[in-house]
Amino acid sequence: MHAWLCENPIGVDALTWQERPTPQPGAGEVLIRIEAASLNFPDLLIVQNKYQMKPPLPFVPGSEYAGTIEAVGEGVTHLKVGQAVACLSGTGGFGTHTLAPAKLCMPLPAGFPAVDAAAFIMTYATSHHALMDRGQLKAGETVLVLGAAGGVGTAAIQIAKAAGARVIAAASNAEKCALCTSIGADATINYSTENLREALKTLTDGKGPDIIYDPVGGEFAEPAFRSIAWRGRYLVVGFAAGPIPALPWNLALLKGASIVGVFWGDFSRREPAANAAMMQELAQWYGAGKIKPVIHNTLPMAQLKQAYADMGSRGVMGKLVMVN
Template sequence: MKAVVCARHGAPETLEIRDLPQPVPGPGEVLVKVAAIGLNFFDTLIIRDLYQVKPELPFSPGAEYAGHVAALGEGVTGFAVGDRVCGYQTYGAARAYVAAPAQFLAKVPDDLDLVKAAGLIVTYGTALYALRDRGELKAGERLAVLGASGGVGLAAVELGRVLGARIIACASSPDKVRFALEHGADEGFDYASGDLKAALKAFGGEKGLDLVYDPVGGDMAEQALRALGSLGRFLVVGFAAGEIPKIPLNLLLVKNCDARGVAFGTHARANPGWLRDAVAELMGYARDGRISAHVDKTFPLEHCAEALGEISGRRVKGKVVLTIAD
């Protein structure tokens, strides 16, 4: 089978395409013939050995995928050969076949495109876990989303709308801001246009912001935190800017607010039942048109390096997905 392989840590250009033996599903596992693989920002880090999860070499990137059940391991129930499924794992999905524990798979409805299904789990799962579980977002609250046109940012805008929030979408260009507004944000802010803290304070009003969703980090983080109101929550989602901010803890004390980490992967791996229910909920939203599951670009599996380069270069709105011809 064809597989994208990281044999040595480095830039996307160091990835290789290899022919590997097709896996055999073990007890409790399902063999999936993969049709599409969702890529994420952390894939650009894991191949450079800059991510918190550090798989042994060689490995394949890719944490989410969709396809058809090809075979069942001993003891598997609830799935049949030919079923349309999607699945989550931290890495290893960028290959033609994946043998995965059945508990980390979900069925995909016939009317939901497999390419969209492959890009749903990580970004929208992260946003759902962040906003509802960690952020305790309530209808009518004011939410600021940084990096609002990227995968996890766009997901937060759309799910924030589903959850009834008022949303200001912050991004690095007028075009990206317009994109977020088209997907449900109430207001937008281009980082280059002025003072982020002032814009967020104006949006938050006298009470201040209730929630900040930050997958960017860098020097924007503290500005956004300073716009929180009392009992506000700052969600630490990631560090796409490449710099982990050092937040003065006295701000949490003085503002009477919280900073909360959002580790979707850790939560999903420890709670497969939660993951299964979350994916089913998200697929329902996608079928109903409440979220777009927007895929900006697709690339053949063999062009994985080019696809990851698009993510690294911040040229993506929503998701990038690899596809495998049948």
């Protein structure tokens, strides 16, 4: 097998494509032949030693992937050789093969291509958990999605629409706004050229959005929160812009509003039954055509460094997927 190896987490340049012995699965593991692996924001951080999870060195990055099971370890009864699966295990995806814990593998129904499956779990699970569970979204409510053309943002638009919401998508350029419209957003705001607060006032008749989905943080968090509706829920999803915003608490009081944390990874570990039910619903929505990953581009696995550069430069819309 071959894989991108991180021996020194000082950045993407230090990754090397190496031949490695193909491992055999231990108890509770499966060996997967990887067909596709997507880039998620943590993949960018983990090779720079900036992510909360710090795997022992050396490691193969690649948090999320899909492929076919080639061998199963002792005690694995629900998966078999030849089965198509998707998996989000945190590492291992940027190669031709990997070992994965069987309990993290999602069996794929027929008609679920590997490229879509590799770009599915992280973004859709995060956005469903955020909007439906933490945000308690109801049909007819208005959702503002910040960073709406990104990985979790595009999933949030589709899920909010599937749940019957009106969606306002906010992004940093016209091309990104057009993409959001093409996947169902009812209105868009280009926050590089428009005043976010004024635009939200106009688009909601002064009422403000009921839910704000924020994977970006930074400079737009406070103006967005100032615009939230009475009883609004502000979903704290991530800080792609870097700075972690600080809000004056009186703003929450004035709107009877909630600041709601979203941590899908811990939700899946602490509440596995609820997470499994959610994943089942998402797979059904995919089968029914209500949701579908937005694939910016697919690149050969050998071009991983190019993919990292594209993601780091804020140029990706939806998801980048590496293929073998």
